[in-house]
Amino acid sequence: MNLNRTARDSKSTLSFTPTTLPSPVETILIARKHTFSNSNAKLPIPPSAPMKAMLKSIAASGKATTFLPDGSKFTIIVLPDKVTRNNHPMSPHSITDSLSAAGLGSKKASSLEKDADVSTDVDVDAIVSSGVQIIVVDKDIRESIGAVAVAIARAMPVYTAKSLSKKEKEAAANPGTDTGASQEHVVNVSYLTQDGEFIDDEYLNSAKAVADGVRLASKLGDMPPAELNPETYSMQCRDIVEDLQNNGHSVVMEEIVGEELEKRGYGGIYGVGMAAMVAPRIVIMTYTPEGSGDGDMESIALCGKGVVYDTGGLSFKPKS
Numbered sequence: 326m327n328l329n330r331t332a333r334d335s336k337s338t339l340s341f342t343p344t345t346l347p348s349p350v351e352t353i354l355i356a357r358k359h360t361f362s363n364s365n366a367k368l369p370i371p372p373s374a375p376m377k378a379m380l381k382s383i384a385a386s387g388k389a390t391t392f393l394p395d396g397s398k399f400t401i402i403v404l405p406d407k408v409t410r411n412n413h414p415m416s417p418h419s420i421t422d423s424l425s426a427a428g429l430g431s432k433k434a435s436s437l438e439k440d441a442d443v444s445t446d447v448d449v450d451a452i453v454s455s456g457v458q459i460i461v462v463d464k465d466i467r468e469s470i471g472a473v474a475v476a477i478a479r480a481m482p483v484y485t486a487k488s489l490s491k492k493e494k495e496a497a498a499n500p501g502t503d504t505g506a507s508q509e510h511v512v513n514v515s516y517l518t519q520d521g522e523f524i525d526d527e528y529l530n531s532a533k534a535v536a537d538g539v540r541l542a543s544k545l546g547d548m549p550p551a552e553l554n555p556e557t558y559s560m561q562c563r564d565i566v567e568d569l570q571n572n573g574h575s576v577v578m579e580e581i582v583g584e585e586l587e588k589r590g591y592g593g594i595y596g597v598g599m600a601a602m603v604a605p606r607i608v609i610m611t612y613t614p615e616g617s618g619d620g621d622m623e624s625i626a627l628c629g630k631g632v633v634y635d636t637g638g639l640s641f642k643p644k645s
Contacts, residue, residue, distance in 0.1 A: 335485045337510040339478060339540065341532045343525035345369075346513050349458035351398040353427075355420060355473075356462040358385065358406045360519060367521030369460055374399050386416070388423045400427065415461075415469045417476035424480035429457065429512065456511030464519045467528055474532035477514060478539040484547040541565075550634040554603040558631050562608045575613040582606040601634075 345352075352371070360366050361380060370376055371393055379389040379401055386405040393399055402423045404416045412418075461473050514532070516524040545553060545561065559580055569576045583604035586595040591607060598605025614622070 333485060334483050334544070335481075335510070337481055337483070337512065339481055339512050339514070339533075339536055341474065341514045341516075341529045341536070343515060343523040343529065345460065345515050346456055346458045346511075348395075349397060349456055349513075351400060351457045353400045353402060353424070353457065353459045354462065355402040355404065355459065357404045357415070360462055360464070361401070361403060363519065366462070366519040368462060369517070369521075371399055376401075386419060388427070390427075413469070413472050414465075415463065415473055415476075417472050420473065420476035421479045424477060429477075429480045456513060459512065459514045460517055461514065462517045462519060466516045466518055466524060470516055470524070470528045470532050471535055473516075474514070474536045475539050477512075478536035479543065481512060481540060482547060483540050483544040545631075553633050555598070555601070555606050555631075555633060556603050558633060559606055559608050562610060566610060569612075575615070577611050579609040579611075580606050581609070 352369075354368065354370070356366075356368070361368070373393055375391060379391060380403070382389050383401075383403045385407075386403050388400060388402045390398055390400040402420065404419055408414060408416055459477065461469075463469060516528070516532075518524070541561075545558070563578060566576050566578045581589060581591065583599075583606070584595070586592070586605065586607065594605050594607065
């Protein structure tokens with residue numbers, strides 16, 4: 326039984342497109358130190374942004390933020406030029422740390438209202454719904470798209486169990502009523518070369534796929550055993566299958582549950598989980614690619630285990 330009444334998925338969307346948001350509440354520009362220093366680099370910097378002062382406030386790496394006349398925020402994240410031989414040139418850990426510190430995955434309407442009040446008579450509702458735009462610039466950006474996508478995704482966790490805000494409690498008590506708590510947090514990512522060319526090809530699909538995978542894995546890792554048990558885990562799998570099926574892919578799912586495991590020769594899994602309140606199971610998802618023909622295509626099997634709770638041999642260890 327799940328006793329955590331506030332556990333839920335955060336209302337956040339991470340997208341990857343070659344076009345930027347028309348009026349984002351915040352624009353975040355990410356590049357290495359030498360890119361910001363390159364006078365020939367075509368960087369999308371607002372004319373009113375005090376770039377010299379912002380860069381001066383940063384040594385080898387770091388971030389700086391300013392407010393623009395329209396009430397929106399402009400942030401630069403400067404990545405170090407020098408990295409160790411074991412690190413990626415775009416320093417993904419620095420990207421994740423900087424975005425997490427800025428609250429990328431948890432920005433709420435209330436905080437945006439406070440930001441807007443600092444400056445002008447802006448339309449707060451318009452700002453809240455417009456989201457955050459991230460632009461990543463590098464001369465070899467195509468080689469770094471996947472690593473950067475993972476870094477950004479890690480800064481946007483899906484699972485949350487924080488206490489509900491007043492507006493969220495009102496929304497839960499009055500379904501269908503617009504209390505302002507239903508606004509979704511949108512983060513859009515665009516990749517740009519130093520020549521000012523936005524990336525618009527299959528790389529963006531790959532970035533979206535890997536980012537979705539990282540966020541899902543993060544969610545499953547964050548959920549406690551009271552919420553993620555064998556049954557709810559299989560429900561997560563079924564959601565994935567249904568999503569793929571709705572997008573035209575040939576995917577089927579089979580579950581082998583409880584005593585059926587023993588009957589079909591999976592005694593090890595059954596023996597370990599048979600005493601649990603929720604029966605153990607095997608989930609088999611089969612994808613058949615389009616044009617697979619009469620079975621001539623090679624079959625590939627990926628096997629893994631989803632451990633929702635592990636005592637670490639607690640019952641078998643002596644007191645000493």
